[in-house]
Structure formats: structure tokens, C-alpha cells
Amino acid sequence: MTGSPRGRRLGVDVGKVRVGVAVSDPDGILATPLVTVPRDLTTDADAVPADIAEIARLVTDNEAVGVVVGLPVRLTGAEGPAAIDARAWADTLARAVAVPVVLSDERMSTVVATRRLAERGVRGRKQRAVVDQAAAVEILQSWLNAQRRQ
Known part of the structure; x- marks a missing residue:
């Protein structure tokens, strides 16, 4: 993967519940499923949400070099409430981990995952x-594939 350090990455799909x-x-x-964490x-404002703390622990436990968070943009490319929520969640995670946190367009990832x-x-x-x-898995695999194509 050109320009990216070797190492594991976590892919994250942020939902309202999980x-x-x-x-x-x-x-x-290759991306593989790891775990589902309840959303906190x-x-x-003073406490780190439990889901963020758990993802930070997973970053450490898996010796991850980065985290890819799905950004649920609309089919038009516009960002709605879900994308705003995912951005805020990713910003909170970025403050809790010592590795880069990047956002990746996840249009249709849940639809594709459900179909598969x-x-x-x-x-x-x-x-x-x-x-x-x-x-x-869909979010992370798409990001990994894009990195290899660059």
C-alpha cells in the first residue's frame, strides 16, 4: 500500500444503536469482521463514551496503525444527520487514540452487507x-482496495 505504513487497520460502521x-x-x-460494540x-462532556473507549482498546489490542470510519453520505453526495453524527464520533475517537482516523465514503455499505x-x-x-x-468489513475492504489502486 503505497504511502501507508504496514499494519492492521480497523474499519468502523457507526450506527445509532451499534x-x-x-x-x-x-x-x-483482507478485512474480516471483529466485533459489534453497543453505541454509547x-x-x-467529561467522560469518554464507552464505545469510544472500547474502540481505543481494540486499536491497542490489535496494534492498529489506523482507523477507517464510514461516512454515510447520501447518494447525491450530500451529508445528512447520519454523516454529521459519524464525523463527530470520528473526531471524538481521534482524540482518544494515537493513530490516524480517516473517514471513508460508505454509501450503500449496509445495503451491500445485508444483501451478502x-x-x-x-x-x-x-x-x-x-x-x-x-x-x-465493506467499509474497510473498499478503503484497502482504493489504497492499493493508488
Whole structure:
């Protein structure tokens, strides 16, 4: 990956209820699902939200060299409330970790992830449990592929 240091990266899909997380191999070729973290919507300005703290721990535990956060822009390219929320979440994460946090266009990642899970026969409650991780895989894999093309 030209211009990027070798090492694992985390991919993150920030939702209203859950945060899906994926991890890459050290060579930046393949993204795999890692975990789903409950979203912490508490607004105590003095405390680090539990979801941010957990992602920071995952960065350390996986020796990640960067985090790719999905930016849910609209199909038109405009940013709505979900994108504003993802930007704010990424800014908070960036203050909590010592690695770069980048935003990556994630248009359709959840749709693609849901379709792929359905094709594998994963539906309903089982799908809801893993769709956030699958979306994080889509976000990270797209970013990794783009880095290799550069």
C-alpha cells in the first residue's frame, strides 16, 4: 500500500444503536469482521463514551496503525444527520487514540452487507447481530482496495 505504513487497520460502521468493527491483516489485503460494540449516547462532556473507549482498546489490542470510519453520505453526495453524527464520533475517537482516523465514503455499505448476508442465508435476528460488522468489513475492504489502486 503505497504511502501507508504496514499494519492492521480497523474499519468502523457507526450506527445509532451499534458500532460494527472489522480488522485488516497487517498487509492491508483482507478485512474480516471483529466485533459489534453497543453505541454509547451519553452526553457527559467529561467522560469518554464507552464505545469510544472500547474502540481505543481494540486499536491497542490489535496494534492498529489506523482507523477507517464510514461516512454515510447520501447518494447525491450530500451529508445528512447520519454523516454529521459519524464525523463527530470520528473526531471524538481521534482524540482518544494515537493513530490516524480517516473517514471513508460508505454509501450503500449496509445495503451491500445485508444483501451478502442474505445470500448466505443469514436473515432476521441473526442478520441484525452481524450486519454492523459486515458493513464495517465493506467499509474497510473498499478503503484497502482504493489504497492499493493508488
